[in-house]
Amino acid sequence: MADEKAGRFPDPHEYQVPPELEGWEEMYPSHYLFSKERQDWEKNQFWYLDKIHAPEPMPPLDLIFQEAWQISLSQYTTRVFCIPPAQGIAQRMIGPYMYICAIAPPPDEVIGEKAQLFEKRVFYVFEHYNELWDKWLTKFKALGEEMKAVEVPKELPKFVPEDQVLPAPTGCYVSYDLVAAFDTLVNKMFKGWQYHFEMLNLTYLAYLMFGDVTRKLFPDISESAIGKMVAGAYVSMFRPEEELCQLSRLATSLSGVAEILKGETTADQKKTELKKSEDGKKWLEAFDKAKDPWFYVSCGSGWFHHEGSWITNLDIPFSYIKSYVERLEKGETIERSLDEVDKERDETVAKYRELITTDEDRESFDGAYKTVRTIYRYAEDHLFWVEHWFHTIWFSKIRDFGKLLVDNGMINEVDDIFMFNRYEIPEILTEVVTGWALGVDIPLRSDYYKAKADKRKKILKAANEWNPIPALGVPPEEVAEPFTIMLWGVTTDKVQEWLKGMGEGEVRPEDISEIKGFASSAGVVEGPARVLKRLKEIVDIQPGEILVCPTPNPSWAPIFTKIKGAITDIGGLTSHAAIVCREYGVPSVTGTGVGTSVIKTGDKIRLDGDRGIVTILERC
Amino acid sequence: MKWIYRFDELGKEHNDIVGKKCANLGEMTRVGFRVPPGFALTLGAYERFMKETGAIEEIRRYLATFSADPDNTADMTKYDKASEEMRGILESKEMPEDMENVIKQYYEGVSKTAGISDVPVATRSAGPGSHPGQYETYLCISGSSEVVKNIIRVWSSTFNPRSIIARARLGLSLEYDPIGVAVLKMVNARSAGVMFTLNPVSGDPSVAVIEGNWGLGESVVSGAVTPDVWTVDKVILEIVKESVSTKPKEYLLDTKTGKTMLVDLPPERQNIPCLSKEEILELVKTGMKVEEHYGIAQDTEWAIDDDLPFPENVFMLQCRPEQVWSKRKKESVLGKKSGYELLMARAMKRIKIQE
Numbered sequence: 001m002a003d004e005k006a007g008r009f010p011d012p013h014e015y016q017v018p019p020e021l022e023g024w025e026e027m028y029p030s031h032y033l034f035s036k037e038r039q040d041w042e043k044n045q046f047w048y049l050d051k052i053h054a055p056e057p058m059p060p061l062d063l064i065f066q067e068a069w070q071i072s073l074s075q076y077t078t079r080v081f082c083i084p085p086a087q088g089i090a091q092r093m094i095g096p097y098m099y100i101c102a103i104a105p106p107p108d109e110v111i112g113e114k115a116q117l118f119e120k121r122v123f124y125v126f127e128h129y130n131e132l133w134d135k136w137l138t139k140f141k142a143l144g145e146e147m148k149a150v151e152v153p154k155e156l157p158k159f160v161p162e163d164q165v166l167p168a169p170t171g172c173y174v175s176y177d178l179v180a181a182f183d184t185l186v187n188k189m190f191k192g193w194q195y196h197f198e199m200l201n202l203t204y205l206a207y208l209m210f211g212d213v214t215r216k217l218f219p220d221i222s223e224s225a226i227g228k229m230v231a232g233a234y235v236s237m238f239r240p241e242e243e244l245c246q247l248s249r250l251a252t253s254l255s256g257v258a259e260i261l262k263g264e265t266t267a268d269q270k271k272t273e274l275k276k277s278e279d280g281k282k283w284l285e286a287f288d289k290a291k292d293p294w295f296y297v298s299c300g301s302g303w304f305h306h307e308g309s310w311i312t313n314l315d316i317p318f319s320y321i322k323s324y325v326e327r328l329e330k331g332e333t334i335e336r337s338l339d340e341v342d343k344e345r346d347e348t349v350a351k352y353r354e355l356i357t358t359d360e361d362r363e364s365f366d367g368a369y370k371t372v373r374t375i376y377r378y379a380e381d382h383l384f385w386v387e388h389w390f391h392t393i394w395f396s397k398i399r400d401f402g403k404l405l406v407d408n409g410m411i412n413e414v415d416d417i418f419m420f421n422r423y424e425i426p427e428i429l430t431e432v433v434t435g436w437a438l439g440v441d442i443p444l445r446s447d448y449y450k451a452k453a454d455k456r457k458k459i460l461k462a463a464n465e466w467n468p469i470p471a472l473g474v475p476p477e478e479v480a481e482p483f484t485i486m487l488w489g490v491t492t493d494k495v496q497e498w499l500k501g502m503g504e505g506e507v508r509p510e511d512i513s514e515i516k517g518f519a520s521s522a523g524v525v526e527g528p529a530r531v532l533k534r535l536k537e538i539v540d541i542q543p544g545e546i547l548v549c550p551t552p553n554p555s556w557a558p559i560f561t562k563i564k565g566a567i568t569d570i571g572g573l574t575s576h577a578a579i580v581c582r583e584y585g586v587p588s589v590t591g592t593g594v595g596t597s598v599i600k601t602g603d604k605i606r607l608d609g610d611r612g613i614v615t616i617l618e619r620c
Numbered sequence: 621m622k623w624i625y626r627f628d629e630l631g632k633e634h635n636d637i638v639g640k641k642c643a644n645l646g647e648m649t650r651v652g653f654r655v656p657p658g659f660a661l662t663l664g665a666y667e668r669f670m671k672e673t674g675a676i677e678e679i680r681r682y683l684a685t686f687s688a689d690p691d692n693t694a695d696m697t698k699y700d701k702a703s704e705e706m707r708g709i710l711e712s713k714e715m716p717e718d719m720e721n722v723i724k725q726y727y728e729g730v731s732k733t734a735g736i737s738d739v740p741v742a743t744r745s746a747g748p749g750s751h752p753g754q755y756e757t758y759l760c761i762s763g764s765s766e767v768v769k770n771i772i773r774v775w776s777s778t779f780n781p782r783s784i785i786a787r788a789r790l791g792l793s794l795e796y797d798p799i800g801v802a803v804l805k806m807v808n809a810r811s812a813g814v815m816f817t818l819n820p821v822s823g824d825p826s827v828a829v830i831e832g833n834w835g836l837g838e839s840v841v842s843g844a845v846t847p848d849v850w851t852v853d854k855v856i857l858e859i860v861k862e863s864v865s866t867k868p869k870e871y872l873l874d875t876k877t878g879k880t881m882l883v884d885l886p887p888e889r890q891n892i893p894c895l896s897k898e899e900i901l902e903l904v905k906t907g908m909k910v911e912e913h914y915g916i917a918q919d920t921e922w923a924i925d926d927d928l929p930f931p932e933n934v935f936m937l938q939c940r941p942e943q944v945w946s947k948r949k950k951e952s953v954l955g956k957k958s959g960y961e962l963l964m965a966r967a968m969k970r971i972k973i974q975e
Contacts, residue, residue: 083967084967084968085967085968085969085970086967105970111968115964115967115968118964118967119964122963122967123960123963126960126963205963205966205967206963208966209962209963209965209966209967212962212965212966212969213954213962216953216954217953217954218824218825218826218827219819219822219823219824220819220822220824220826220827220851220853220860220861221824221826221827221853221860222853222856222858222860224856224858225853225855225856225858225860228856348855348856351855352826352855355825355826355855357825357950358950358951358952360952360954360956361952361953361954363956364952364954364955364956364957364958364959364962365954366959367957367958367959367960367962368954368959368962368963369959370959371959371960371962371963477972478970478971478972479970479971480969480970480971485971519859522858522859522897524897610859610862610897611859611862
């Protein structure tokens with residue numbers, strides 16, 4: 001745009017972060033910073049805060065997932081399946097927050113070339129989806145097992161063990177193994193993320209296509225109706241919860257087991273208790289059988305190390321089991337009937353289909369529906385395997401390194417390793433093994449790293465209190481990138497809304513008494529709010545509270561039986577969470593943008609899931 | 621020849637006998653929709669009245685001297701005058717005694733059903749053809765003599781200026797236009813309005829659109845206020861769009877005069893929705909049943925009765941086939957494309973961000 005001021009957001013090169021974040025730049029790879037060299041291009045792009053993948057300040061090592069998706073998501077669109085007018089999504093950091101940019105379409109000749117490749121490559125995937133999915137799952141599981149098998153040295157021994165020297169020296173030792181193990185893990189993570197998008201871009205494209213088709217037939221159809229027609233019940237992401245239900249049922253059929261599980265003790269105490277009886281052992285056996293892979297599920301989105309997982313916080317699945325057992329004993333049904341869900345979906349589709357007025361359109365609709373249904377389950381299936389199972393393995397391996405660094409005095413706490421990015425960690429590891437190789441009494445720069453970790457933790461904490469601007473740069477003329485449209489819902493209206501927000505003076509959150517979002521699950525409820533910014537606070541939720549969070553996560557399904565309603569900052573009507581809310585009949589308003597900053601825990605609020613309105617009735 | 625029917629004795633096969641509105645109310649009652657209790661007078665009743673009272677003769681005599689051009693604006697006053705004369709003839713006549721007695725019996729039946737003596741009723745015209753809104757309706761009629769009197773007034777409204785001009789333009793005889801009359805319990809409307817079982821603007825058949833205001837439906841039909849509007853998905857039964865407007869006024873009934881009055885709403889009611897969610901969904905479900913029964917999209921009028929508990933308070937006042945979209949030729953909107961062709965089309969699409 002010609003006008004330098006109007007219709008644009010601040011130039012990212014001029015945008016200032018609060019002084020408390022001073023020094024943030026060194027936390028991330030330098031190509032993630034807005035730079036002089038790329039200034040002309042960068043300032044004319046449209047950058048917006050990625051609240052979906054990076055709702056909170058980014059710990060340096062956790063950026064690896066973002067790094068990996070920037071490449072992988074983009075390459076499938078631009079170079080592999082060649083979605084004709086679409087380009088990739090670029091990322092930059094401003095303070096510890098990530099901004100992303102959907103790049104404008106390429107020149108027409110490139111679009112033409114891509115269109116030819118697209119037809120040839122993409123239709124093949126749809127034709128062969130089922131067998132491709134089987135292959136995908138096989139190779140992905142193998143990759144995860146390889147990651148599990150990576151041996152992280154537990155210590156740097158005073159002298160290498162005898163068997164590594166005699167009868168023949170292995171020739172390479174812990175000084176090599178340690179750095180190599182980290183490199184291997186990083187490579188596997190990148191590979192996993194290459195796999196992640198193998199069919200996802202096409203899944204989203206198919207979904208958008210089906211959305212277009214239904215909206216042409218039914219101009220007033222809601223996003224939630226489209227979501228209902230497409231979503232499947234038998235997907236991996238629901239399995240962890242189903243396993244919990246089964247374990248709970250098993251508990252009630254065994255003697256003495258339910259009593260132990262209902263107790264107020266910790267998971268460890270319960271396990272010790274269970275080991276004392278035959279039936280208890282039987283139950284534990286079933287538990288152990290289910291836990292890999294199904295309890296390798298993040299307590300959050302899987303994107304942050306501090307979220308934890310069921311497998312590392314057994315208290316969480318045990319607390320779900322406790323409430324399921326109690327409900328079973330009251331004679332309640334705890335399982336969602338998957339057949340019912342499937343049946344209901346088929347009925348919904350049939351009803352819309354019946355309303356189509358011409359046979360030609362009915363045929364096209366059938367074709368469109370078949371196309372989207374063929375591939376759509378990928379959206380929910382990959383999520384479990386990559387963001388949950390695979391990331392959980394990664395976090396646990398990284399903590400092995402963290403422990404070794406603590407043991408060697410380089411950092412204070414195991415999780416401090418996440419304060420260093422993936423390029424810095426090899427440097428620390430190298431320093432450690434160099435010291436080990438040099439002999440005894442070799443000084444290391446422990447204080448240097450400890451101070452760095454401390455400073456970075458402070459920066460991240462300060463960033464938590466800061467609300468960065470929603471967008472920077474110049475809105476593009478058009479976008480074609482399917483993720484941008486589907487996940488972030490970037491539309492003309494949204495951009496205008498953001499632009500409008502810039503002109504107004506800052507409204508203090510406490511002055512706001514009403515916020516709006518998507519009416520994603522029907523019903524009106526009132527109650528106390530529970531604001532959940534840090535995902536591990538999930539155990540604090542009390543029955544009857546209304547959950548307010550940045551974005552709910554699939555693994556939270558069990559708490560939906562506890563809460564009265566749910567409000568999220570981000571997310572449209574088709575997110576997994578919105579679907580869960582509807583299935584549990586929990587009213588919800590999603591995509592409010594500001595829920596977690598305006599509402600405070602304990603505020604009395606009214607959630608109107610019919611209209612998408614949240615009212616703050618009484619401040620606590 | 622039977623000339624009076626309770627609604628539950630009627631069905632759509634009686635269209636030509638009692639007029640469409642009455643036949644519909646009958647059909648709806650028969651199918652089990654909530655409509656206010658009442659009865660209908662046939663076209664034959666109108667004819668009997670005209671003949672037995674001698675009204676028809678007098679009108680013919682009057683018309684023999686009358687001449688005017690319906691397309692000439694200057695002649696409009698002539699029609700006004702003629703209307704006044706002819707309505708005067710009808711309204712000066714007494715209802716034949718046997719008819720009067722039967723009407724009174726039926727009216728008492730309605731009072732009994734409603735559990736209110738001398739229950740207030742509406743007397744509504746019901747043409748056999750499709751001339752909606754040309755004739756008149758009288759509201760809040762209480763007591764059997766008043767009911768009888770107002771039935772005659774409805775008949776005489778076939779001689780109102782609009783109707784005689786319409787007949788003149790169509791080249792029909794001015795002397796004679798038999799209609800049915802519906803006599804039904806007044807709904808004590810807390811809220812009322814219209815509902816289409818499709819979107820009248822986009823033609824989308826998967827939704828129903830409800831417009832409503834506080835009080836009687838007149839404010840919605842006449843456009844006196846901007847109503848609240850709900851678009852409801854009929855398949856998943858969810859409200860997909862809602863627009864609650866500022867509604868400064870409502871029509872209420874003056875129970876003494878039977879006339880409606882436009883009154884100011886207190887500020888605290890102006891901006892709140894005039895229907896609850898359960899009422900909205902109940903209306904839509906009823907609308908869907910009506911639509912399914914007739915096999916065609918419907919244009920309905922509804923009211924929420926303030927005296928009764930939910931869901932007995934949700935009344936359908938009338939319904940008729942939707943006229944525009946239902947008659948339109950069905951055309952393909954997807955261009956006979958296959959699933960892959962649609963996918964390709966989507967892959968090529970760009971979203972404009974800048975205007």
